[in-house]
Structures are given as structure tokens and as C-alpha cells.
Amino acid sequence: MAPRRQGSGGEREADEVRGCCVPGECLRPRESVRVEDAVRLICNNEACTAGRYMHRDCFEQWEASVLAYLKSCGRARSWSERQRLQNLWTKKGYDLAFKACGCRCGRGHLKKDLDWLPPGAAARAEEEKKRRRRTRSGRGAAVGDGRSRAFSLSSSGSCSPPSAPSEPSTSPTHASTPAKRSSKTEIVSDRVRAGAGANGIFSRRLDFSTFNLLPKHKVNSYQIKIEDEGNHGNDETRLFILSTLAGQHKPRVSCALCDDTLDVFDRYPLVDGTFFLSPRQHTSAAVEVKVEGRTQYLTCVCMGCLERCEPERTIRCRFCGVKWDGSSLVLGTMYSYDIFMATPCCADRLKCNTCYKPLLHPQQRLNYSDYSHPVTCPHCRVLDTHFVKPLPYCFTKRAFPLFQQWP
Incomplete structure (x- = not known):
């Protein structure tokens, strides 16, 4: 039996607890949680049996997903990254973000215990202070020499931080400019990704066999x-999607065209299809x-409707009969338009x-994303996302006759 120590609240705590309480897949499932190097959480469900300790790296990844959710909430949208991090576990931020903090027990929400210190933390802090004092006193004799060397180093070279990831392209062909990668079709092999999905409600993709339905090229x-x-799996797009759906308790989504139900996965590819953002609610499931x-x-x-795998999945313009083609879109990610x-x-x-008069010359074209932005009609002066219209208004699933609404 593991020895026990006195906790900060007067309770007895084991050096190790068996399970990590992260609301998802644990990064170290075979390792017990060492209390000295753990983060303690509080669940507001008094009957919770999911535990209260996380591996520190599990907590950091889970916290990143909660921060991504907070970024889209109310007044927190105007906060800096530092302010969100500072406010997250205080009342100021947690009242906005708690929906993304669901506990594995399914009946409560987790919050970081800010009043808890790991066993021995105070003693280690005091020892660290003593070590720093000894280090500073040891440096005193070589201050002059150190200053001259620092000056020579700073004048002879410099270093710069790594560049941030590039912004997604607005082209419908690729969600982002891909780096050079292996041409091997390795993504159809069986492999399991490390990392956790927000709140643990999303599926873990064990293989990529569903994509074998695509043409080989x-x-x-x-x-x-x-x-x-992003670094360590903290991709903003992925975290945005997972935290948004976790807040709505939606581990599955529906296709806007065929209503098929699709599982959402905790890592890329996030879905067997693609997500997009629209200023119009095309379906009640959006x-x-x-x-x-x-x-x-x-x-x-879904992938089937994007690729028009079956004739009944084809949609065409109600006015000119041109087929809509989504086969060039990247699967498993999200478009911002x-x-x-x-x-x-x-x-x-x-x-x-509003007035049904033309907004552009027939030959005039905008960037892909600009059609989703609000514009002011030059005729009636109404500001609206005029180019975004209901799907049944624009498309039909019937080849003939045209001008018949879909579905």
C-alpha cells in the first residue's frame, strides 16, 4: 500500500493515485499519478468518483482546449492570451468557460484547485531559494568578466523565436498550404494517435480505412x-471545433445535405467530411x-456528398443547372467561410x-471567403450577407426539371 502524506487541507493523501481524471484519453495511461507532480481538480458533483488528480502534461493539454473555448466566449474574446490564462480558473473566466470543463462522471464540472499545494512544495520552494542565493554569491567574483562576455556575445550574433504557423488559405482546394510530406499512402494504415479529445466525448480513430473509398490519387x-x-497537438482549429461541440455535448454531427450522422474524432481528420462556418444556419443541426x-x-x-459518390448525392444550381462539386475540398478540417x-x-x-437586384457585374468575381461577408446593396442600401442564400433556394437534387427546390 502506498505511503500517505498530509495534504494542504488537513486530509491524508497518497503519494500516488491510480487513475488520472483527465476528461479524455490519458497521455500516460500506464502510469499512476504522482501527487508531487500532479494538478488537483475539484468537481462540483459531490458524488463524483472519477478522481481529482491529473498528470501535469494531461492537465496542460486539457487546459489548452478549455482556453480555446474561452476565446470564443463573451467578453473573453477581447482579452489577450495572457489575460485568458490568468482569469481561466478564477470566477471572472471560469463562469464563461465551465461548459467546456465537463467531468468524466457526467454530472459535474471540473475546476483547478488553486488553494492546493503538492506535498513538500513549501520545503522545495525554500530549498530553491537557498540554491539561488548560493548561486548569486558564487557569481559575485566574476561580475566584470561576465559583463564583458555578455556584451561580446550580444554584438556578435542574435537569435529569433520560431515563426508562427501560417494562416489558412482561402482557396477551396486546400485549407492550408501543406508542407512537403511523404507521398506514400500511409494514412490508410492502422495507427492510434496520442492525445485527448475535449471532455472525452469524441471518438478515437483507430484506422483510416474509411478514406479508402476515395480514388487512390x-x-x-x-x-x-x-x-x-500547432505544437503538441494544440491546433487552434481543432481545439475550436472540439471545444465548441463539447460545450453542446455533440460527439456526432449531421451532414447538411444527406442528414447522415458522422462521428467526430479527437484528432485530425476530425470527421469523414469537412466542417465550414456560415453566417446562415442551413440546417437545425448547425x-x-x-x-x-x-x-x-x-x-x-460528409465525404460522400463532397465526392458525389452516388447519383442521388449530386446537387445542381436551380437557375443554370451547373453541378456543385466539393471534391477539391480538404477532408477532416474546417473552412472559415x-x-x-x-x-x-x-x-x-x-x-x-432584399430587392433582388444584382450586386455585382456578371463577370466580376470575389475571393472565396468574401462571398460570406456582409455587404451593402448599392440599390436598397441594406447590409446583409447577400451572397449566402438558403440551400433549397440555390440547389436542387433533381436533374429535370430545373427550378424545383431541393430536396
């Missing part, structure tokens, strides 16, 4: 998003979010939603 890392952009102060709707389209409205095929798609 598309089974690659350019057409399917398989890597995080999730409302706030992005840079604007209301958007997180929507999903309405993918259905990004490539208007005829003049009828460019009319004002």
Missing part, C-alpha cells in the same frame, strides 16, 4: 488533413458560434436578398 496528406498545425463578434454556424458535409456559396455559378446567385 486522393489518398494523401494534401487531400486529407492529418497533422496539427451549431451557433461567435467568431470575431459575428454569429456563425458550424456546419458539416460558406463552401456552398464560395463559387457562385451564375448571375442569379449574385442578387440582393
Whole structure:
């Protein structure tokens, strides 16, 4: 039996506890949690049996997903990253972010115990102070020499921080400019990713066999998003999607075209299809979010409808009959604009939603994402996302006759 120590609250605590209480997949499932190097959490469900300690690295990754959720909440959108981190576990920030802090018990929410100190922390802090004092006193004799060397180093060279990940491209062909990767179709092999999904409600993808339905030339890392952009799996797009859906308790989503139900996975590819943001709620299953102060709707389209795998999945413009094609879109990620409205095929798609007069010259074209932005009609002066129209208004699933609403 493991020895026990006195906790900060007067309770007895074991040196090790058996299970990590992270709300997802533990990064070190075979290792007990060492209390000296753990983070303690509090669940507001008094009957919780999920535990209260996390491995420190499990906590840091889980905390990153909560911070991503906080970034989209109310007044926290105007905070700096440092302010969000400082406020997260105080009342100021936690009241906004608690929905993303669901406990594994399913009946409570977790919060970091700010009043708890690991056993021996005070003694270690005092020892560290003594070590620093000894180090400073040892340096006193060589101050002059140290200053001259520091000056010579600073004048002879410099170092710069690593550059930040590039912003996603607005092209519908690729969500981001891919780095050079192996051309081997390795993504169809069995492999399990490390890391956890927000709140532990999302599926773990054990293999990539579903993508074998694609033509062979598309089974690659350019057409399917398989890597995080951020360090240690803290990709902002992935964390945004998972924290948003976790806050709504949605481990599955529905396709906007065929209503098929799709599992959401905790790592890229996040879904067997792709997500996008639209200023219009195309289906009741689309999730409302706030992005840079604007209301958007997180929507999903399945791989079958993007690739038009079956004739009944084909949709075409009600006005000119041109087929909509989503086969060039990268699978498993998210676009920041309405993918259905990004490539208007005829003049009828460019009319004002109020007065129905043309907003652009028939030959004039905008960037893909610009069609999802609000514009002011030059005729009636109404500000609206005029280019984003209801799917049944623009598309039909019937080849003939045209001008018949889908579905």
C-alpha cells in the first residue's frame, strides 16, 4: 500500500493515485499519478468518483482546449492570451468557460484547485531559494568578466523565436498550404494517435480505412488533413471545433445535405467530411458560434456528398443547372467561410436578398471567403450577407426539371 502524506487541507493523501481524471484519453495511461507532480481538480458533483488528480502534461493539454473555448466566449474574446490564462480558473473566466470543463462522471464540472499545494512544495520552494542565493554569491567574483562576455556575445550574433504557423488559405482546394510530406499512402494504415479529445466525448480513430473509398490519387496528406498545425497537438482549429461541440455535448454531427450522422474524432481528420462556418444556419443541426463578434454556424458535409459518390448525392444550381462539386475540398478540417456559396455559378446567385437586384457585374468575381461577408446593396442600401442564400433556394437534387427546390 502506498505511503500517505498530509495534504494542504488537513486530509491524508497518497503519494500516488491510480487513475488520472483527465476528461479524455490519458497521455500516460500506464502510469499512476504522482501527487508531487500532479494538478488537483475539484468537481462540483459531490458524488463524483472519477478522481481529482491529473498528470501535469494531461492537465496542460486539457487546459489548452478549455482556453480555446474561452476565446470564443463573451467578453473573453477581447482579452489577450495572457489575460485568458490568468482569469481561466478564477470566477471572472471560469463562469464563461465551465461548459467546456465537463467531468468524466457526467454530472459535474471540473475546476483547478488553486488553494492546493503538492506535498513538500513549501520545503522545495525554500530549498530553491537557498540554491539561488548560493548561486548569486558564487557569481559575485566574476561580475566584470561576465559583463564583458555578455556584451561580446550580444554584438556578435542574435537569435529569433520560431515563426508562427501560417494562416489558412482561402482557396477551396486546400485549407492550408501543406508542407512537403511523404507521398506514400500511409494514412490508410492502422495507427492510434496520442492525445485527448475535449471532455472525452469524441471518438478515437483507430484506422483510416474509411478514406479508402476515395480514388487512390486522393489518398494523401494534401487531400486529407492529418497533422496539427500547432505544437503538441494544440491546433487552434481543432481545439475550436472540439471545444465548441463539447460545450453542446455533440460527439456526432449531421451532414447538411444527406442528414447522415458522422462521428467526430479527437484528432485530425476530425470527421469523414469537412466542417465550414456560415453566417446562415442551413440546417437545425448547425451549431451557433461567435467568431470575431459575428454569429456563425458550424456546419458539416460528409465525404460522400463532397465526392458525389452516388447519383442521388449530386446537387445542381436551380437557375443554370451547373453541378456543385466539393471534391477539391480538404477532408477532416474546417473552412472559415460558406463552401456552398464560395463559387457562385451564375448571375442569379449574385442578387440582393432584399430587392433582388444584382450586386455585382456578371463577370466580376470575389475571393472565396468574401462571398460570406456582409455587404451593402448599392440599390436598397441594406447590409446583409447577400451572397449566402438558403440551400433549397440555390440547389436542387433533381436533374429535370430545373427550378424545383431541393430536396
